[in-house]
Amino acid sequence: MNAKKLAGEKAVEQVKEGMVVGLGTGSTAYWAVQKLGELVKDGLHIKAIPTSKSTEKLAIELNIPLVSFSEINEIDLTIDGADEINPTLDLIKGGGGALLREKIVAHSSKKFVVIADESKLVNHLGSFPLPVEVTPFGLDVTKREIQNLRCNTILRQSDASNIFITDNGNYILDCYFESIIDPSIIHTQLNMIPGVVENGLFVNMAEQVIIGYNDGRLKVLEK
Numbered sequence: 001m002n003a004k005k006l007a008g009e010k011a012v013e014q015v016k017e018g019m020v021v022g023l024g025t026g027s028t029a030y031w032a033v034q035k036l037g038e039l040v041k042d043g044l045h046i047k048a049i050p051t052s053k054s055t056e057k058l059a060i061e062l063n064i065p066l067v068s069f070s071e072i073n074e075i076d077l078t079i080d081g082a083d084e085i086n087p088t089l090d091l092i093k094g095g096g097g098a099l100l101r102e103k104i105v106a107h108s109s110k111k112f113v114v115i116a117d118e119s120k121l122v123n124h125l126g127s128f129p130l131p132v133e134v135t136p137f138g139l140d141v142t143k144r145e146i147q148n149l150r151c152n153t154i155l156r157q158s159d160a161s162n163i164f165i166t167d168n169g170n171y172i173l174d175c176y177f178e179s180i181i182d183p184s185i186i187h188t189q190l191n192m193i194p195g196v197v198e199n200g201l202f203v204n205m206a207e208q209v210i211i212g213y214n215d216g217r218l219k220v221l222e223k
């Protein structure tokens with residue numbers, strides 16, 4: 001059983017006729033977008049906002065109608081994956097580098113549902129390196145200020161010779177903290193650094209987390 005597919009398809013059950021839906025990024029969100037594509041083909045009317053260029057491309061291939069923020073007031077429901085989920089449903093996101101758009105879309109949503117397999121559940125955030133989107137200008141000074149928060153940083157590469165560039169034209173510093181005991185403090189400290197555009201801590205944003213298991217079980221966690 002594909003646990004990611006299970007969770008993704010379960011979340012899509014919440015999508016209703018006429019909704020504006022935020023489309024997440026990654027290998028779990030992929031399954032939710034695929035399922036939405038099937039429903040649209042069968043006559044469901046929705047409008048969607050993708051969280052990355054890759055999801056936008058997938059949605060276009062599946063004929064899911066897209067809208068921009070200028071055309072809507074609010075997103076009804078956003079479905080997205082996560083890299084880590086703690087017991088209070090705080091998240092690390094951005095493994096795929098889409099954290100800024102993901103956070104803008106989730107923040108603009110009436111309901112934010114996270115989908116994942118069981119490997120994403122943790123007691124404390126921080127084993128997964130925290131992605132932080134930074135401007136190319138001032139990289140070295142921004143990096144030093146982030147390191148002062150007691151973490152090591154690695155500039156993300158797309159391959160051996162190229163720096164990873166986000167959909168917004170920025171860089172990602174992957175930050176290795178020993179453990180993130182209070183995500184809201186780290187979140188605030190990071191975002192106060194001028195060269196930081198956004199960080200991958202999603203604190204108090206997820207209302208529901210749907211976990212898929214390889215044996216076919218599903219677990220729904222709620223705030």
Ligand SMILES: O=C(CO)[C@H](O)[C@H](O)COP(=O)(O)O
Pocket residue numbers: 024025026027028029080081082083092093094095096097098099102
């Ligand atoms: O935040 C993300 C992309 O920026 C993804 O949601 C996160 O990395 C989880 O991805 P996957 O479902 O492939 O494990």
